[in-house]
Amino acid sequence: MSPRLTGDESALWQAAARVLDANWTGAATVPSPGLYPHQWSWDSAFVCMGLARHRHERAEQELVSLFRGQWESGMLPHIVFNGGVERHAYFPGPELWRSGEQSRAPGDAETSGITQPPLHAFAALRLYRAAADHDRGRNFLRAIWPGLLAQHAYLARHRDLGGAGLAAICHPWESGLDNSPAWDRPLAALQLPPASYAPARLPRALPTGVDYDRYVWLVTTFRDTGYADGHLRDDHPFVVEDPLFNATYLASTHALAELAGIIGADPEPHREAARRIHEALNDRLWDPDHACFRPLDLRTGKQIPVATISSFGPLLDPDLPAAAVRGLVDLLLSARFAGAAGYPVPTCDIQAPSFDRAAYWRGPTWINTNWLLWTGASAQGLQVIADLLYGSTLRLIRQSGFREYFDPFDGTGRGSHDFSWSAALVLDLLAARRSSRAA
Numbered sequence: 001m002s003p004r005l006t007g008d009e010s011a012l013w014q015a016a017a018r019v020l021d022a023n024w025t026g027a028a029t030v031p032s033p034g035l036y037p038h039q040w041s042w043d044s045a046f047v048c049m050g051l052a053r054h055r056h057e058r059a060e061q062e063l064v065s066l067f068r069g070q071w072e073s074g075m076l077p078h079i080v081f082n083g084g085v086e087r088h089a090y091f092p093g094p095e096l097w098r099s100g101e102q103s104r105a106p107g108d109a110e111t112s113g114i115t116q117p118p119l120h121a122f123a124a125l126r127l128y129r130a131a132a133d134h135d136r137g138r139n140f141l142r143a144i145w146p147g148l149l150a151q152h153a154y155l156a157r158h159r160d161l162g163g164a165g166l167a168a169i170c171h172p173w174e175s176g177l178d179n180s181p182a183w184d185r186p187l188a189a190l191q192l193p194p195a196s197y198a199p200a201r202l203p204r205a206l207p208t209g210v211d212y213d214r215y216v217w218l219v220t221t222f223r224d225t226g227y228a229d230g231h232l233r234d235d236h237p238f239v240v241e242d243p244l245f246n247a248t249y250l251a252s253t254h255a256l257a258e259l260a261g262i263i264g265a266d267p268e269p270h271r272e273a274a275r276r277i278h279e280a281l282n283d284r285l286w287d288p289d290h291a292c293f294r295p296l297d298l299r300t301g302k303q304i305p306v307a308t309i310s311s312f313g314p315l316l317d318p319d320l321p322a323a324a325v326r327g328l329v330d331l332l333l334s335a336r337f338a339g340a341a342g343y344p345v346p347t348c349d350i351q352a353p354s355f356d357r358a359a360y361w362r363g364p365t366w367i368n369t370n371w372l373l374w375t376g377a378s379a380q381g382l383q384v385i386a387d388l389l390y391g392s393t394l395r396l397i398r399q400s401g402f403r404e405y406f407d408p409f410d411g412t413g414r415g416s417h418d419f420s421w422s423a424a425l426v427l428d429l430l431a432a433r434r435s436s437r438a439a
Helices: 009-024 041-054 055-066 120-129 134-158 181-188 211-224 228-232 243-263 268-284 308-314 321-333 367-378 382-402 422-436
Strands: none
Touching: 009 041, 009 382, 009 422, 041 055, 041 120, 041 367, 041 422, 055 134, 055 321, 120 134, 120 243, 134 228, 134 243, 134 268, 181 243, 228 268, 243 367, 308 321, 321 382, 367 382, 367 422, 382 422
């Protein structure tokens, strides 16, 4: 750790490092002790960003552990279950997904049957850039490269359900923003049979009741087809193109092109794929009347009329048109988001009827989405926005610790304590600021 860190920053660094060390299982990092005892795909990508600055070899092991759960189709599951954890310690556990019954699933690991935002090539590139020994880092990239290629090939072949180059999600859990208000309309349109699918008792603060029945029913109806691609294309009732999911897809596709150059592969196919994703993202998900990005419900053919944190995801697009950048900045700084929040950025439009400052993904501020917006703003040259996000994120941690999420008005910590991605991304923020000072 550099002496350029101030005393306060050094204390934050050490506290964040202790969280990651405590949440390490020997093979991977759990999101938090107790409530989330397995390995999550979305979480591990963020954890790698911090471990790259703290324990580089462990960051490599994090990705290797996750990719051992990859299916033959290339699908990278959103959960790889820890076989040492009691089977009913977490719902939805292996008994819901039944990956062991699927020939395409790995034989030595139980997993879920859906995916999450594909941030992993982006994480691998950040990992390489942080490596002290680039020859060793290049060897690791060559080892993980086939898995990254397969992940992107799966999305291009099996999830481009709209035919324009974007990847569609088939479940709210795939978005990473589990019960965001963005999913209220497509979930409300589901016609559930007269049965209860979710267990009666679930952890507090998570969606429960009829909403959770819909989530579990979507899993069972997909699972009972053998996770068939044809079912997603023709029959599955929840099929949405999400701005944040596809912004991470685009960022990782650009990363694949750069990684290809590093290991001596051909970057051009990935550059072409990035161009196609960029064009589709702007053609299909941009709402010019309201100057923001919105999810597209492929079953209705209509954009979903709600602004959430996902609307800002395309700031990760390095070629985002200037008009779109201006529109997103205006919305971000308005009284609908950061302009009316003491601890931005809330995950839902504050003025929307669905906003709830305390409800999971329906209003609270999260460190990972702040980090994604900070990354996008930095890449766009929006230094004032980047500084706002940097400062507000560290202020949340200083006030409330490494919590899962936070009240956007008073900064109160909510959800789990000692949350891994909150700690990991603080390490990345501190390291980035340290590097800028050194420059």
